[in-house]
Amino acid sequence: MEFDEVEWLRRNNAAWRLLRADHAALVLSFLGRVFVEENVRSISGVELTARLEDELFALNERLGAGTFPRAAKSYLDDWAQPEVGWLRKYYPPDSDQVHFDATPAVERALSWVQSLQARSFVGTESRLNIVLELLRQMVYGAETDPDARLAELQARREAIDAEIAKVRAGQVEVLDGAAQRDRYQQFVATARGLLADFREVEANFRALDRALREKIATWSGSKGELLDEVVGSRHAIADSDQGRSFHAFYDFLLSPQRQQEFSDLLARVQSLDVIGASDPRMRRIHYDWLDAAERTQATVRLLSEQLRRFLDDQVWLENRRVMDLLRGIETHALALRDQRTDGLVFELDAAAPQVVLPMERPLYRPRAKQPLDSTVDTGEPDVDVSRLFEQVHVDPVPLTDAVRAALRRSSQVSLPEVLANRPLEQGLAELVTYLSLRDPGFDVVFDEDRRDQVRWYDPDGRTRTALLPAVSFLRRVPALDRV
Amino acid sequence: MAATRREEPSLSVAAVHLMKGVVYRDTHPVPWHHLMRLQAQVRDYVAVLGLTVVIDEAEGYAFLRSQPGDDEADGQQAIRRLIPRRALSFHVSLLLALLRKKLAEFDASNADTRLVLTRQQIVDQCAVFLPASTSEARLIDQIDTHIGKVVELGFLRRINDAEATYEVRRIIKAFVDAQWLADFDARLAEYAAELEATR
Numbered sequence A: 001m002e003f004d005e006v007e008w009l010r011r012n013n014a015a016w017r018l019l020r021a022d023h024a025a026l027v028l029s030f031l032g033r034v035f036v037e038e039n040v041r042s043i044s045g046v047e048l049t050a051r052l053e054d055e056l057f058a059l060n061e062r063l064g065a066g067t068f069p070r071a072a073k074s075y076l077d078d079w080a081q082p083e084v085g086w087l088r089k090y091y092p093p094d095s096d097q098v099h100f101d102a103t104p105a106v107e108r109a110l111s112w113v114q115s116l117q118a119r120s121f122v123g124t125e126s127r128l129n130i131v132l133e134l135l136r137q138m139v140y141g142a143e144t145d146p147d148a149r150l151a152e153l154q155a156r157r158e159a160i161d162a163e164i165a166k167v168r169a170g171q172v173e174v175l176d177g178a179a180q181r182d183r184y185q186q187f188v189a190t191a192r193g194l195l196a197d198f199r200e201v202e203a204n205f206r207a208l209d210r211a212l213r214e215k216i217a218t219w220s221g222s223k224g225e226l227l228d229e230v231v232g233s234r235h236a237i238a239d240s241d242q243g244r245s246f247h248a249f250y251d252f253l254l255s256p257q258r259q260q261e262f263s264d265l266l267a268r269v270q271s272l273d274v275i276g277a278s279d280p281r282m283r284r285i286h287y288d289w290l291d292a293a294e295r296t297q298a299t300v301r302l303l304s305e306q307l308r309r310f311l312d313d314q315v316w317l318e319n320r321r322v323m324d325l326l327r328g329i330e331t332h333a334l335a336l337r338d339q340r341t342d343g344l345v346f347e348l349d350a351a352a353p354q355v356v357l358p359m360e361r362p363l364y365r366p367r368a369k370q371p372l373d374s375t376v377d378t379g380e381p382d383v384d385v386s387r388l389f390e391q392v393h394v395d396p397v398p399l400t401d402a403v404r405a406a407l408r409r410s411s412q413v414s415l416p417e418v419l420a421n422r423p424l425e426q427g428l429a430e431l432v433t434y435l436s437l438r439d440p441g442f443d444v445v446f447d448e449d450r451r452d453q454v455r456w457y458d459p460d461g462r463t464r465t466a467l468l469p470a471v472s473f474l475r476r477v478p479a480l481d482r483v
Numbered sequence B: 001m002a003a004t005r006r007e008e009p010s011l012s013v014a015a016v017h018l019m020k021g022v023v024y025r026d027t028h029p030v031p032w033h034h035l036m037r038l039q040a041q042v043r044d045y046v047a048v049l050g051l052t053v054v055i056d057e058a059e060g061y062a063f064l065r066s067q068p069g070d071d072e073a074d075g076q077q078a079i080r081r082l083i084p085r086r087a088l089s090f091h092v093s094l095l096l097a098l099l100r101k102k103l104a105e106f107d108a109s110n111a112d113t114r115l116v117l118t119r120q121q122i123v124d125q126c127a128v129f130l131p132a133s134t135s136e137a138r139l140i141d142q143i144d145t146h147i148g149k150v151v152e153l154g155f156l157r158r159i160n161d162a163e164a165t166y167e168v169r170r171i172i173k174a175f176v177d178a179q180w181l182a183d184f185d186a187r188l189a190e191y192a193a194e195l196e197a198t199r
Helices: A003-012 A014-020 A024-037 A045-063 A072-079 A104-116 A125-141 A146-168 A177-217 A223-230 A241-254 A256-271 A280-311 A313-335 A396-409 A415-421 A428-435 B011-020 B029-037 B039-047 B090-109 B119-127 B136-153 B178-198
Strands: A087-090 A099-102 A345-349 A412-414 A442-457 A463-475 B051-056 B061-066 B085-089 B115-118 B156-160 B164-168
Touching (some): A003 A014, A014 A024, A014 A104, A024 A045, A024 A104, A045 A072, A045 A099, A125 A146, A177 A280, A177 A313, A256 A280, A313 B090, A345 B090, A396 A415, A415 A463, A428 A442, A428 A463, B011 B029, B011 B039, B011 B061, B029 B039, B085 B136, B090 B119, B090 B136, B090 B178, B115 B119, B136 B156
Antiparallel strands (some): A087 A099, A345 B085, A412 A463, A442 A463, B115 B164, B156 B164
């Protein structure tokens, strides 16, 4: 790879950006758990926010308040921004709540991070077998000469016959523990990889759809040419390479025989002793595949459907015309921007007839008068009202003086410095008053990024602590000096 | 009520709902179902009133429209139109046009069916076209009023989400169509020319 290429990826690839992010651990662990481990493909914003809130709370509790100072929602909004691109945010047709799904970037970053964990051993034999098998499939699958095919099939039969003869003779070759573990590891990696790939498959379908739409929207030739050019058939998406491979997989997965065979084999493998602690997720991996594949399938169906509608003659022409007209309208509207437009009235049909039924209206009904008796019988004439007035009152004047005094020595002073000279006497109320001081001599500046701790003793002698944004008082430069 | 039984589509249910307003597949499943099965009858029925049914099965909405040409029809035969015309101010009309454009752009760039805009996005889009002299706060107030009007017209729908967000209802395509936009454009051009002449 060239330097520039790598540099470009480092800057622009969402997965790499995720790895570089300061809070990558949070993103990867949280999104990884929800979207990858639990195989969630769509979750409502409310639910995801609540889960992230719990997560943040637990982390802040453990690592100290302020480790993750922002609200869950603001993190999610950030991650879903197009230029960040770790979450896909969308409104499903049947819900008014925003929904989220992870993007393939999260899967990629996560699988890279997972690959960093040391493996107890690295099996290579099974992979060699797979590679060989793949080569064989390619060579003989593409062979058109019947003789060559027959020869290959014969050779395979001979090998099987030889094996049968061996077993009959009592020579049974058994995979040893290492070979079994090797294969199991390979199986787990492939199975998980497959699950991760679905997200990418779906994203690729979306990208394909977007590319087609762009092409359609900017097409300047005739409609017929467009159809020839872009979508020879209405299954433009399903007929792509990716679409075909995906459908073949899906059909394979849907066959009940295959499912049964898969479940049986899986159960037997899981019970082998040599595997040791088997991956609990593998037990139902094929259901997870099925879930994920179904969703992808639904996406493809939806995309094809929408694309066909978008290509519909009238919609196509209308949309192009609308875009053309809008250009003129915007120009004219800009020209009229500072003119009086009261005289301009446009008409638009309502969506339904107006049916006015005079007899539907209720008859006049005089309101019953409710006499209002405002005399209050307290029953107890001597109420002690003084307590009402004994609320805490903080006089801002001495506080302002304290700040001014401190500012005489330096041009800037922080709140804790002021409090060091003049401790809080009235507790929280007094602290709040400091924050709201107004004075021509100084400005109160809040720094949301830093935190200050303030302590005081309440009347019972207990220590109280408040955590607040760092507050400083800045001496105001007299206006004359500024000029 | 016998009229709402599923197996027996009822002309009354379909017709009455249409008289009351737009019938959407997702929010009015029952009348939608009746309407789908009785399209021809409903068509004949409302034709008597000088109305025609517009059904977009792909988008999932249906509504009534005056039969074209009735207003200018010659002489006494003209049927009085039952569907009122709404008068819209320049800015509300412009907002409609801009929303229609947003929808066209949205359709051209992805396959989601629901275009959801935040209030801020709508404000940003409109702000350019409002007099620069007005203060920021007043400007936003004005745009809010316009948005309210468009919600009332049924082309925006407030979404019950934490933020102020609106869904652009796809039915806007049926009303703010190329024809209407062309008229709008022509009127604006005319008006601009008039202003130029009187200056």
